[in-house]
Amino acid sequence: MDIQPAHLDRLAAELPGSVHLPDTAGYAETLGRVFFPDASRRRPACVVSPATTGDVATVMRAANECGLGVTVRGGGLSSNCVADGAVLLDLSRHMNSARQEGDRVVVAGGATVGAMLDALAPAGRIVPVGIAAHAGFGLMSRGGVGYFTRSLGLTIDHLVEVELVLPSGRVVRLSDESGGHDADLWWAVRGCAPPFGVITSATLRTHKAGPVWVDRMVLGLDALPTYFRVAPRVPRHTMMGAVLGYSDLVPGEPIFFVYTTCSSQDATDIAESRLAASEVENASRHRYYRSEMTGRYLSGLPEYTPPGAGGADPAPLSLPEPGDRRGSFYGKAVFVGPTLDESVAQALAKQVRAAPTPFCRIDFQQTGGALADVGDTDTAFWGRGSEWNIPLNAIWDDAADGPACLNWARDTIAVLAGHTTGFYSVEVRPGFAETDAELEAAFGGNLERLRALRAAYDPRGVFSTYPL
Numbered sequence: 001m002d003i004q005p006a007h008l009d010r011l012a013a014e015l016p017g018s019v020h021l022p023d024t025a026g027y028a029e030t031l032g033r034v035f036f037p038d039a040s041r042r043r044p045a046c047v048v049s050p051a052t053t054g055d056v057a058t059v060m061r062a063a064n065e066c067g068l069g070v071t072v073r074g075g076g077l078s079s080n081c082v083a084d085g086a087v088l089l090d091l092s093r094h095m096n097s098a099r100q101e102g103d104r105v106v107v108a109g110g111a112t113v114g115a116m117l118d119a120l121a122p123a124g125r126i127v128p129v130g131i132a133a134h135a136g137f138g139l140m141s142r143g144g145v146g147y148f149t150r151s152l153g154l155t156i157d158h159l160v161e162v163e164l165v166l167p168s169g170r171v172v173r174l175s176d177e178s179g180g181h182d183a184d185l186w187w188a189v190r191g192c193a194p195p196f197g198v199i200t201s202a203t204l205r206t207h208k209a210g211p212v213w214v215d216r217m218v219l220g221l222d223a224l225p226t227y228f229r230v231a232p233r234v235p236r237h238t239m240m241g242a243v244l245g246y247s248d249l250v251p252g253e254p255i256f257f258v259y260t261t262c263s264s265q266d267a268t269d270i271a272e273s274r275l276a277a278s279e280v281e282n283a284s285r286h287r288y289y290r291s292e293m294t295g296r297y298l299s300g301l302p303e304y305t306p307p308g309a310g311g312a313d314p315a316p317l318s319l320p321e322p323g324d325r326r327g328s329f330y331g332k333a334v335f336v337g338p339t340l341d342e343s344v345a346q347a348l349a350k351q352v353r354a355a356p357t358p359f360c361r362i363d364f365q366q367t368g369g370a371l372a373d374v375g376d377t378d379t380a381f382w383g384r385g386s387e388w389n390i391p392l393n394a395i396w397d398d399a400a401d402g403p404a405c406l407n408w409a410r411d412t413i414a415v416l417a418g419h420t421t422g423f424y425s426v427e428v429r430p431g432f433a434e435t436d437a438e439l440e441a442a443f444g445g446n447l448e449r450l451r452a453l454r455a456a457y458d459p460r461g462v463f464s465t466y467p468l
């Protein structure tokens with residue numbers, strides 16, 4: 001149902017000062033801070049900035065009774081956090097706290113992973129998250145793949161309790177102690193929370209962790225087959241990630257950037273990680289850059305992107321400011337097994353050379369290890385046997401490059417088709433020809449159960465903008 005003036009009046013009366021209509025400062029400011037370019041250009045019916053779980057429940061009851069759609073902005077990195085004509089719940093404005101409690105951390109629904117890690121830093125504790133500090137619960141509740149995945153698992157594997165506001169407005173607290181229907185929801189939110197409700201608070205287990213050792217190399221594409229052979233052999237304390245793309249370090253030529261981390265502080269373990277990186281380096285005739293360092297996870301580590309001219313560190317990823325010029329982005333992320341070989345390396349090298357813009361890139365986030373310690377059906381997350389998550393990013397500034405970038409991204413995904421074990425649901429977007437196939441790959445044998453739960457908990461489609 002399209003939102004009517006009476007609906008907006010109801011929200012404004014029940015949440016005075018929290019409802020921002022189009023063309024107001026609060027509305028523009030919220031959209032201007034959304035990272036994803038296409039999402040920032042959409043036109044929600046209104047923006048609501050709740051201050052409490054009760055406020056969120058009020059919005060959900062009104063939306064459910066009136067048949068309105070709702071999206072949620074936490075970190076603001078997702079394409080699906082804004083939809084035309086829907087109510088946009090902006091949790092980031094007021095519900096953004098994080099606090100340590102012993103070996104746990106309690107995080108509000110609008111907090112970023114960076115805020116969570118900052119709260120833990122004085123105690124030298126961490127939760128494994130992705131590679132960007134700006135991510136929120138949209139990513140955390142769908143997986144959370146990053147530098148510690150091989151040694152500690154996914155972010156969702158550390159959830160202890162979740163406070164969830166259902167489409168009906170009912171507030172539930174979910175944990176391993178949940179029974180009956182709540183047990184089904186607890187299973188679902190660990191891998192697929194956005195279609196079921198709004199996470200307003202969560203408690204996660206933490207780990208003691210010291211500095212992370214990092215080795216970075218920029219090589220020629222000829223090292224890619226050796227990388228595919230070496231990376232699956234590294235121990236759990238090591239993550240050997242990579243990027244195929246472009247850098248001003250080597251103008252006009254595609255490069256292979258290898259980013260190796262070791263989470264152990266043992267000198268022998270670090271030496272083992274260094275040796276694995278050197279084996280990849282020695283396979284290339286073109287060695288443009290290599291450096292190593294140690295730093296605190298996550299803010300003390302270099303960006304997961306190639307260095308620039310002269311080896312300059314890339315600028316940290318930042319959220320946009322309202323009014324900033326925005327380009328366009330088309331992303332996909334597939335999980336693959338340890339079967340990537342020389343023929344795949346050659347095909348990917350051909351693809352990166354054919355990239356329509358120098359901003360296009362193919363990432364390799366190594367998984368394996370502890371990812372498989374949890375079964376595919378133990379949570380909603382599917383694809384636990386993968387060796388890599390491969391985010392593929394087509395990025396362009398000129399609208400004329402759009403069709404070529406979309407075709408390039410799809411052709412690159414096709415190169416990996418014979419090795420794909422799953423699809424990362426954070427990159428599934430509605431409205432594309434491939435959406436249904438991506439959902440099948442993202443949730444596999446869990447999809448039927450998830451759809452049945454959704455039909456039971458959101459029969460009026462309050463969260464229908466989130467594909468499932």
